[in-house]
Amino acid sequence: MKRTSRDIRTANRYEVLREIIAESPTSRQELAAATGLSLATVATLVGELLDLRMITEVGFEDSAGGRPRGLVAVNASGGALIGVDIAETYVRVELFDLGLNVLARADEDMRPGESLPEQVVGHVAAAVGSVVAQAGVEGARVLGVGVSVPGQVDRDTGIAEYAPNWDWHDVPLLDLLSEHIAYPLYLDNPLRACAVAELWFGAARGHGDAVVVNLGTGVGAGLVLGGGLHRGVSNSAGEWGHTTLVLDGRLCHCGNHGCVETYVGAPGIMLNLRELSPKSTLLHPEDQTATINALARGVADREPVALKVVRDTARYLGAGIADLVNLLNPQVVVLSSWVAATLGEPLLNEVREAVSRHSLRRPFTATEIVLSPIPTDPVCLGAATFALEGALSSISQRSGRRVAGGRTRTAPSA
Amino acid sequence: MKRTSRDIRTANRYEVLREIIAESPTSRQELAAATGLSLATVATLVGELLDLRMITEVGFEDSAGGRPRGLVAVNASGGALIGVDIAETYVRVELFDLGLNVLARADEDMRPGESLPEQVVGHVAAAVGSVVAQAGVEGARVLGVGVSVPGQVDRDTGIAEYAPNWDWHDVPLLDLLSEHIAYPLYLDNPLRACAVAELWFGAARGHGDAVVVNLGTGVGAGLVLGGGLHRGVSNSAGEWGHTTLVLDGRLCHCGNHGCVETYVGAPGIMLNLRELSPKSTLLHPEDQTATINALARGVADREPVALKVVRDTARYLGAGIADLVNLLNPQVVVLSSWVAATLGEPLLNEVREAVSRHSLRRPFTATEIVLSPIPTDPVCLGAATFALEGALSSISQRSGRRVAGGRTRTAPSA
DNA sequence: AGGGGTTAGGAAATGGGGTTTACAAAGTCC
DNA sequence: GGACTTTGTAAACCCCATTTCCTAACCCCT
Numbered sequence: 001m002k003r004t005s006r007d008i009r010t011a012n013r014y015e016v017l018r019e020i021i022a023e024s025p026t027s028r029q030e031l032a033a034a035t036g037l038s039l040a041t042v043a044t045l046v047g048e049l050l051d052l053r054m055i056t057e058v059g060f061e062d063s064a065g066g067r068p069r070g071l072v073a074v075n076a077s078g079g080a081l082i083g084v085d086i087a088e089t090y091v092r093v094e095l096f097d098l099g100l101n102v103l104a105r106a107d108e109d110m111r112p113g114e115s116l117p118e119q120v121v122g123h124v125a126a127a128v129g130s131v132v133a134q135a136g137v138e139g140a141r142v143l144g145v146g147v148s149v150p151g152q153v154d155r156d157t158g159i160a161e162y163a164p165n166w167d168w169h170d171v172p173l174l175d176l177l178s179e180h181i182a183y184p185l186y187l188d189n190p191l192r193a194c195a196v197a198e199l200w201f202g203a204a205r206g207h208g209d210a211v212v213v214n215l216g217t218g219v220g221a222g223l224v225l226g227g228g229l230h231r232g233v234s235n236s237a238g239e240w241g242h243t244t245l246v247l248d249g250r251l252c253h254c255g256n257h258g259c260v261e262t263y264v265g266a267p268g269i270m271l272n273l274r275e276l277s278p279k280s281t282l283l284h285p286e287d288q289t290a291t292i293n294a295l296a297r298g299v300a301d302r303e304p305v306a307l308k309v310v311r312d313t314a315r316y317l318g319a320g321i322a323d324l325v326n327l328l329n330p331q332v333v334v335l336s337s338w339v340a341a342t343l344g345e346p347l348l349n350e351v352r353e354a355v356s357r358h359s360l361r362r363p364f365t366a367t368e369i370v371l372s373p374i375p376t377d378p379v380c381l382g383a384a385t386f387a388l389e390g391a392l393s394s395i396s397q398r399s400g401r402r403v404a405g406g407r408t409r410t411a412p413s414a
Numbered sequence: 415m416k417r418t419s420r421d422i423r424t425a426n427r428y429e430v431l432r433e434i435i436a437e438s439p440t441s442r443q444e445l446a447a448a449t450g451l452s453l454a455t456v457a458t459l460v461g462e463l464l465d466l467r468m469i470t471e472v473g474f475e476d477s478a479g480g481r482p483r484g485l486v487a488v489n490a491s492g493g494a495l496i497g498v499d500i501a502e503t504y505v506r507v508e509l510f511d512l513g514l515n516v517l518a519r520a521d522e523d524m525r526p527g528e529s530l531p532e533q534v535v536g537h538v539a540a541a542v543g544s545v546v547a548q549a550g551v552e553g554a555r556v557l558g559v560g561v562s563v564p565g566q567v568d569r570d571t572g573i574a575e576y577a578p579n580w581d582w583h584d585v586p587l588l589d590l591l592s593e594h595i596a597y598p599l600y601l602d603n604p605l606r607a608c609a610v611a612e613l614w615f616g617a618a619r620g621h622g623d624a625v626v627v628n629l630g631t632g633v634g635a636g637l638v639l640g641g642g643l644h645r646g647v648s649n650s651a652g653e654w655g656h657t658t659l660v661l662d663g664r665l666c667h668c669g670n671h672g673c674v675e676t677y678v679g680a681p682g683i684m685l686n687l688r689e690l691s692p693k694s695t696l697l698h699p700e701d702q703t704a705t706i707n708a709l710a711r712g713v714a715d716r717e718p719v720a721l722k723v724v725r726d727t728a729r730y731l732g733a734g735i736a737d738l739v740n741l742l743n744p745q746v747v748v749l750s751s752w753v754a755a756t757l758g759e760p761l762l763n764e765v766r767e768a769v770s771r772h773s774l775r776r777p778f779t780a781t782e783i784v785l786s787p788i789p790t791d792p793v794c795l796g797a798a799t800f801a802l803e804g805a806l807s808s809i810s811q812r813s814g815r816r817v818a819g820g821r822t823r824t825a826p827s828a
Numbered sequence: 829a830g831g832g833g834t835t836a837g838g839a840a841a842t843g844g845g846g847t848t849t850a851c852a853a854a855g856t857c858c
Numbered sequence: 859g860g861a862c863t864t865t866g867t868a869a870a871c872c873c874c875a876t877t878t879c880c881t882a883a884c885c886c887c888t
Contacts, residue, residue: 002450005419005845005874012846028866036416038847043866060855066864067854152776162776209647221741225639232743233623234780239740242774244733247660256772319658326653327635327741329646358670360656362566362576366648419845419874426875442837452876457837474883480835481883 010393011227012037016045017054017392018200021100025058025073046072053078054098074099079391080137082145082183083384084124085190085377088165088217091120093127094380095135098388100201102376104134115166117176125180144184144387148193148379149173150218152236158187164253184394186386190214191238193382194336194372195222195229200385202374207331211324212372213240215317215339217288219261221324241265245320263316266292266339273309280305292342299346310343311350318354325359325367336372337379344371424807425641426451430459431468431806432614435514439472439487460486467492468512488513493805494551496559496597497798498538499604499791502579502631505534507541508794509549512802514615516790518548529580531590539594558598558801562607562793563587564632566650572601578667598808600800604628605652607796608750608786609636609643614799616788621745625738626786627654629731629753631702633675635738655679659734677730680706680753687723694719706756713760724757725764732768739773739781750786751793758785 015035020026023034032042049055049072056075060068076097085092089112095104106127110120128145151163158174174187195204195212204210204224212222219241223230230237241261242254249258250271262268266288273283273295282298282305284290298306321333333355335348352369372378429449434440437448446456463469463486470489474482490511499506503526509518520541524534542559565577572588588601609618609626618624618638626636633655637644644651655675656668663672664685676682680702687697687709696712696719698704712720735747747769749762766783786792 003422003425005422008417008419009845011417041846063855065856069865225644230639232777233745234743234776236777237741237743239774239777242740243737244772245658245661247733254774319661323657326656327651329648329651331647358658360653360668362648363646363650363653423874455875477884479885483836
């Protein structure tokens, strides 16, 4: 609510680093042009990032008649970020370098019974230890650990207020984790993790208003509004999965009827398939992943049943997304998470068609609908991004003292 | 997108003036406490507003042992603001003093045939001239004219891109109006006008995130996010009336089926009534206002049919609002416009109940649902508020030169 | 009536942020 | 080697808000 000039600096720092990561290597001039900031400001921010060793000077651009532009690039080895994706049946942990490349990964399966916070925390701690060991980085280089847990989260206190999977209520997850993990910890939920991943590295980059629609087992929508994540008053904005799409429709586990999630989440899609063709060979009861994969193959082979299921699903999804387009008028709608990734282009095309039918013409023409371009697990990436943001905003200011003649001209010459 | 320190100043200026208008008269100390700003900043901003003659010093508060606090209040006669509400069948113009009290009003009816931009502009110009004459203010005191026109509007170019009522396409409305009206003009649509009215003077004041649900002939939702109006990328955010509530439901004039508007807009409510009881005496075909009024009286008399219609309407409305609560997690949802005002508390209670059934518990407990506390036409008020915002942000800065010893201590003594 | 305590509010100093301007550094081209 | 061009740093400047200091204005008490 209360904006201060520090926020401007932080936002600009984000913007510059985003641009460097995306365009690495790049020059100050290009950064200034891309961000709209003055050269001096860019230079200052670049200086800060250099002092933090998050980026390095990597040489010079060939020039045609003037002083060559110095190039800066992400200093991949300048630190490591860890992203933790806690899901219903597994914990996945990835360790990234500062270029956001995956250096190590650890998966831990959780049995249905294992729902106590202590058990989950144990898995997370083990996996975090594993990735650090695998990557062989010294602990001091880990800048932070972002943790995504489904449900409602208070990111300030680090309390998981409510996790529907395991009936958790007000679990002080961050405190529990900090007993096993020595790095700075950041907690949020997968919806917002995916949104932040798109904002930094994906299709929402540079867009003021974007909606990241999450299609997995659950369904939600991360909201990027005014260039930043919209959290709402109690950090629970984005619960789009329980929007009523069909009055008195399918029963949802939330207790209501006709929620979007029951039609376009993985279990909903399976139900769409079952209703259309109960004995289809595409259907793998009890295995969502296998069914969605089979469906994708079926579409590729142009099987009528698969095509019809995708079309039906897209009709529901399109109606829901059209509502978001009308309401929020975003520049881009991103389809993210594994169901969207698996069904890919065929789903996208049907969705585009359905949205165009359901939305108003003016807002529709202003928004693009795309698949997430992020190749890896967006939840881990987004969680790691929370850690990155944390590392960037906790700069003590004036700590780097920039000794005269110190860092000038250390870069490898052309 | 790009935030600058000037924006902070403007936002703070808004905040301070809002507070003064709401709590007039008030002291600098209270303002500092209410806004969270330092005393010095408040003093500077108050000084600016004094220089602009928008507020005046009106005396002192009794003190108990110290220097008494100087009180400032809105300088009602320091200027006038005009709000124009262009609707399908009428043009309403109100002239406000700076305390946002209505000083004069003019209504012009428009016949169904009169849909040419020139005709509408003529009515507006006549009504604006009328209110200025009625109020007897010199023209120089009119700070601006805000104009609300339904549909899609480009507020920067002043073009009404699309007005569904009259099939307008890209009408340069502001240019046309400026030929007849010499005051600064501001253009937007009624949705955002109502939202801004609530943000400045109504139930959304002081809340970072709010949704202003507009129930009139048409239906929409003004979005206040992060303390400011959310406009979306092409200034068309808030088109909530065409959210699909019932898949394959009632046909809407937008071409789709099952839009919220077809169930909870005035014509929709009439249809709810007709479907329930085709021969009800409450029903006045061709007259929305009469029907809604009759319905309100019926509810007051506890007539079963009226009660049932309101309950049914609230069920639809509640489902729709629940989706907004889940998605945006606002602090407050305001029911605005004439249908909401007419049906009042009975509708509100049913809506609250319905929302609580359809929304997730966590976001629901964080949001309040209220009727708009604004007693006058919110569209005119909101339109005038656009003019007020315009007058406040176009401050030339350092124009008032604050001669030493100039304005000190001119106030009436206690 | 004249101190002493107390609160209000102005003025100046301070610090964060961004931009503009001046200038040195580092190239190419002739 | 000099002229021209471009980069990037450093210094000056403007804007905004906060902190600090000090005076003004009041009450109460003697």
